[in-house]
Amino acid sequence: MSNTDNQIHAIVHYEDDYVQPLILAALKARLPPEILVLLNSDSEIPSPNAKVLQWRQYEALNLDDASAHPATNLINAYIIRKALIRKHYLSTTVAHWLTKNPGSIVKSHVKPSVEFEVDYAEFLDDALVEAFELRESFEKNADLPESEREWWILKPGMSDRGQGIRLFSTEEELTEIFEQWEEELPDSDDEAEHSDDERSAAAGTSGAIMTSQLRHFVAQPYVHPPLLLPEPFSSAGRKFHIRTYVVAVGALKVYVYKPMLALFAAEPYTAPGTSESGDVNEELTAHLTNTCLQSGEREGSVHAFWSLPSEVCGLPARDWKEDVFTQICKVTGEVFEAAARSMSIHFQPLPNAFEIFGVDYLVDAEGQAWLLEINAFPDFKQTGDDLSGIIQGLFEDVVTVGVAPFFHLEGSDAASEGTESMVKALDIDLGRR
CATH class of the missing domain: 3.40.50 (Rossmann fold)
Structure with missing residues (x-):
């Protein structure tokens, strides 16, 4: 040669x-x-x-x-992976998998979702006709004070960067969310004078979601209480989620990158329904941990996961972080398998592709890790300059497990088993060559 x-x-x-x-x-x-x-x-x-x-x-x-x-x-990307990266598709993926595998670990690590489609607020009643879980919750919440209600989190199925996330506990509150979005958009009389880009810009500036364009929504029970870290940790009392980088290779190996990130909300956590303003969606900074929504210096918003305090009161494990990482590896591997086997139309791993996903988990006060969402082409920049070494190491390990084996470089067969920091979570043969 x-x-x-x-x-x-x-x-x-x-x-x-x-x-x-x-x-x-x-x-x-x-x-x-x-x-x-x-x-x-x-x-x-x-x-x-x-x-x-x-x-x-x-x-x-x-x-x-x-x-x-x-x-x-x-x-460096699969062509079709909606079953994972679109929230309403991911909800369906999990539902299909649990129907066939009711004892799956996924059941206790993914909150059940209620999916619905709605174009405008006036059609919300029709959209919720078969949302039995929501209606049952609304009935239970009707006579309860806000602080004792079951709260839900609303997510547009195709949005990202935290856009459009809202909390609600009653049908009236849910209706108000959609009505407010419509009020913040240009008047219908002016729509002909505005391009789609201009209307989208208006929506983004106000924080609104164009329901006529993003018509798929999911609602999930809000995870409360979340794990809060103690003093004297610099971000004590603030809600956080874990950003896990996951690498899928070929058809199909899945690896979880052990050096994870902890992304913190800008304000100390308060339970839904206890805010002074009386409107939980006016004070979302305590609930949303998406650092892209934070302005200024974002002091204390991003930490290396393994630098978090090892001892947290109330958790059974002395070092809860190892237990959480084990949960994340097991759940991540099974969710990817669920997409590959039960939603193969919408997730088609290719033998000559690899892809890095940003997978988000929230840990509750009992130490249980809950899958929030899976993102394609994640925003690495939120890591910041101080922790850029984590991303550098990620890319190096991706070359080791995803690039070198494809080109049959010397020693790459052993490397495909993973590295010290790139832990294999799934290895299945989908029969694609």
């Missing part, structure tokens, strides 16, 4: 100033320098059968080349 035959031609265009240099550094750190060739464009690929690595934004991937040369062209 010629030297060119052994070379890996990498096209890295991630279009993110934070991520791009970290990917390049990872490739240089984990691939032999004599075989790594960095290209600027597809036109520089020396031959149709050359070994090619595409590490790009989803929309920029050359899928035609990847499909035409599946044995030599590796891409």
